[in-house]
Amino acid sequence: MRQFIDFDFVEAVVRAGSIRKAAEDMNITASALNRRINRFERDFGYEIFERLPAGMRLNPAGELLLEHIRRQKSDLARVRSQVADLSGVRRGHVSIACSQALMPAFLPKQISRYRELHPGVTFSVNTRDRLAAEQELASFASDIALVFEPKHMADFEVIAAISQPIHAVMRPDHPLARHDVIRLRDLSGQVLVMPPPQFAVRVLLDEALKQLPYIDVEPVLVSESFDFMSNYVLWEGAVSFQFPIGIADRAGLVTRPVATKDVAPGKLLLGQMRGRTLPVASARFVQQLVHAMHELSGQSRHRVDQT
Amino acid sequence: MRQFIDFDFVEAVVRAGSIRKAAEDMNITASALNRRINRFERDFGYEIFERLPAGMRLNPAGELLLEHIRRQKSDLARVRSQVADLSGVRRGHVSIACSQALMPAFLPKQISRYRELHPGVTFSVNTRDRLAAEQELASFASDIALVFEPKHMADFEVIAAISQPIHAVMRPDHPLARHDVIRLRDLSGQVLVMPPPQFAVRVLLDEALKQLPYIDVEPVLVSESFDFMSNYVLWEGAVSFQFPIGIADRAGLVTRPVATKDVAPGKLLLGQMRGRTLPVASARFVQQLVHAMHELSGQSRHRVDQT
DNA sequence: ACGGGTGGTGCAGAAAATTCACCGCATATC
DNA sequence: GATATGCGGTGAATTTTCTGCACCACCCGT
Numbered sequence: 001m002r003q004f005i006d007f008d009f010v011e012a013v014v015r016a017g018s019i020r021k022a023a024e025d026m027n028i029t030a031s032a033l034n035r036r037i038n039r040f041e042r043d044f045g046y047e048i049f050e051r052l053p054a055g056m057r058l059n060p061a062g063e064l065l066l067e068h069i070r071r072q073k074s075d076l077a078r079v080r081s082q083v084a085d086l087s088g089v090r091r092g093h094v095s096i097a098c099s100q101a102l103m104p105a106f107l108p109k110q111i112s113r114y115r116e117l118h119p120g121v122t123f124s125v126n127t128r129d130r131l132a133a134e135q136e137l138a139s140f141a142s143d144i145a146l147v148f149e150p151k152h153m154a155d156f157e158v159i160a161a162i163s164q165p166i167h168a169v170m171r172p173d174h175p176l177a178r179h180d181v182i183r184l185r186d187l188s189g190q191v192l193v194m195p196p197p198q199f200a201v202r203v204l205l206d207e208a209l210k211q212l213p214y215i216d217v218e219p220v221l222v223s224e225s226f227d228f229m230s231n232y233v234l235w236e237g238a239v240s241f242q243f244p245i246g247i248a249d250r251a252g253l254v255t256r257p258v259a260t261k262d263v264a265p266g267k268l269l270l271g272q273m274r275g276r277t278l279p280v281a282s283a284r285f286v287q288q289l290v291h292a293m294h295e296l297s298g299q300s301r302h303r304v305d306q307t
Numbered sequence: 308m309r310q311f312i313d314f315d316f317v318e319a320v321v322r323a324g325s326i327r328k329a330a331e332d333m334n335i336t337a338s339a340l341n342r343r344i345n346r347f348e349r350d351f352g353y354e355i356f357e358r359l360p361a362g363m364r365l366n367p368a369g370e371l372l373l374e375h376i377r378r379q380k381s382d383l384a385r386v387r388s389q390v391a392d393l394s395g396v397r398r399g400h401v402s403i404a405c406s407q408a409l410m411p412a413f414l415p416k417q418i419s420r421y422r423e424l425h426p427g428v429t430f431s432v433n434t435r436d437r438l439a440a441e442q443e444l445a446s447f448a449s450d451i452a453l454v455f456e457p458k459h460m461a462d463f464e465v466i467a468a469i470s471q472p473i474h475a476v477m478r479p480d481h482p483l484a485r486h487d488v489i490r491l492r493d494l495s496g497q498v499l500v501m502p503p504p505q506f507a508v509r510v511l512l513d514e515a516l517k518q519l520p521y522i523d524v525e526p527v528l529v530s531e532s533f534d535f536m537s538n539y540v541l542w543e544g545a546v547s548f549q550f551p552i553g554i555a556d557r558a559g560l561v562t563r564p565v566a567t568k569d570v571a572p573g574k575l576l577l578g579q580m581r582g583r584t585l586p587v588a589s590a591r592f593v594q595q596l597v598h599a600m601h602e603l604s605g606q607s608r609h610r611v612d613q614t
Numbered sequence: 615a616c617g618g619g620t621g622g623t624g625c626a627g628a629a630a631a632t633t634c635a636c637c638g639c640a641t642a643t644c
Numbered sequence: 645g646a647t648a649t650g651c652g653g654t655g656a657a658t659t660t661t662c663t664g665c666a667c668c669a670c671c672c673g674t
Contacts, residue, residue, distance in 0.1 A: 030653095
């Protein structure tokens with residue numbers, strides 16, 4: 001879009017930190033960029049950059065403006081997507097920030113199902129922790145987020161939530177595999193594999209273990225990758241943990257729920273930027289996700305009731 | 308702002324209905340305007356105008372885009388006002404759509420008081436009925452609305468509300484002037500002056516009169532102008548009606564409240580476009596209005612309690 | 615058939631943006 | 645303390661973009 005070229009230049013300067021670097025990024029002379037920025041500030045009525053010897057930094061006014069620019073662009077994208085929908089083209093792009101557990105099965109399945117209906121829609125999916133996901137929503141870098149136990153920030157609007165009891169992952173020949181439900185005390189003395197302390201699975205486990213200080217449970221292996229942890233369990237007869245939504249059916253591994261009276265279930269939250277109107281494609285996909293989550297929630301509740 | 312020139316041109320074409328007329332309005336050649344519009348549509352990716360033999364009309368995509376343009380401009384104005392506030396300039400503009408009753412005393416007083424603190428802030432005030440006021444909010448033509456008994460539409464967000472018992476307006480020598488409170492039955496046989504049926508005062512009176520069909524009350528004079536009605540009462544010994552907020556102290560006229568058990572009081576509502584973040588100047592003025600309305604409500608309630 | 619309205623186009627000249635060459639300045643570096 | 649490097653800013657020439665003019669094809673009501 002021709003009109004937002006000045007906005008683009010402002011953003012480039014913010015990113016690069018100096019006019020000369022930004023000019024190089026944008027394939028333009030520093031001189032020309034300098035003039036554009038100065039003219040823009042004159043038009044806008046206020047300076048938006050601090051001129052430091054080392055380069056340019058946004059001042060508070062600039063921060064406000066940058067926020068406006070981002071909101072504005074995002075809104076235009078929404079309008080364009082609605083217009084596309086109007087002419088029956090069904091195009092668009094959906095960007096998602098989510099936690100690891102959605103990667104093995106849930107999101108691939110949902111996205112492929114959605115693309116069967118609307119092949120014109122493209123996706124970007126990135127793993128982000130609770131905090132990073134929320135920041136991406138706030139900066140309009142992602143449309144929707146799907147994370148466990150996010151710190152509830154003001155800008156995070158929860159669209160749907162489901163409860164996910166933690167499951168233990170092990171080989172079929174593991175002694176605990178005979179249990180239908182794993183109690184916390186069963187873990188005493190077992191070889192355990194866990195994610196680092198800030199991960200939702202670990203937070204919930206640690207919280208529960210604080211109640212039973214006499215039990216000896218220390219992970220022998222800590223990793224940020226659930227994929228790696230699952231693979232490791234195949235080799236040493238160890239026990240790993242994961243939310244059921246993150247468990248891909250894999251030969252050689254079985255999963256057993258951990259009793260929810262021992263360990264509180266994790267909350268998976270689907271969220272967006274508060275007050276934002278999502279583009280058509282994203283809004284549709286959110287609808288599908290909400291539906292899928294409700295189904296899942298019904299199933300898991302059913303399973304829990306059986307135990 | 309340099310960047311929104313294309314938006315301005317689009318709006319001009321929408322207003323004028325044809326490129327040639329719009330070109331004249333914008334002091335530019337039709338040829339140049341035509342190119343701009345075509346280039347814009349090419350950049351945007353979709354046609355936004357229908358080319359008719361008679362001229363140009365927005366298509367649905369264009370409607371969507373126009374809405375975006377308006378929202379966008381309004382948001383930029385808000386950002387600019389916030390920035391101005393940041394640098395301590397205290398500038399800005401407040402546009403108000405309100406009913407007649409606010410014109411004689413309330414708004415002049417409030418605006419002058421506000422401008423004593425912030426002389427840099429300018430105002431525009433227009434009388435609008437309930438429906439038109441809400442439409443102005445929705446199209447961002449007005450920041451705030453102050454109307455009686457608006458039809459509650461989805462986009463109208465009520466910020467504050469006060470109750471206003473209807474008052475009768477008459478000369479001091481009128482027989483009813485001896486009463487402290489006017490009962491509905493007292494009006495029987497009097498010479499009455501009323502606004503047309505859609506006005507809030509009239510709606511409330513008609514509603515009350517339906518309960519007492521045996522009373523003979525028909526206005527001898529109907530006018531849309533409360534100012535005119537008040538003036539007329541000075542000449543013929545008639546009775547007119549108005550909300551107390553709309554009554555300017557005027558020599559030769561007295562007002563008496565109509566008993567609220569006979570006629571329901573009117574509701575004066577202060578509102579804005581739902582979900583919108585108002586510019587700093589408007590937001591401040593709204594705060595002042597809310598305060599003033601609360602004070603007024605306290606007074607009137609006090610007065611009502613006395614009766 | 616006509617006159618007045620519409621949007622659209624080729625081309626020459628006007629206007630605006632970009633480039634290139636510099637300047638002054640503050641900060642690192644030796 | 646001299647030097648080198650990076651920064652933002654400016655003047656003049658050049659390139660790109662845009663505008664204005666004349667004109668076309670079209671539709672409509674008379």
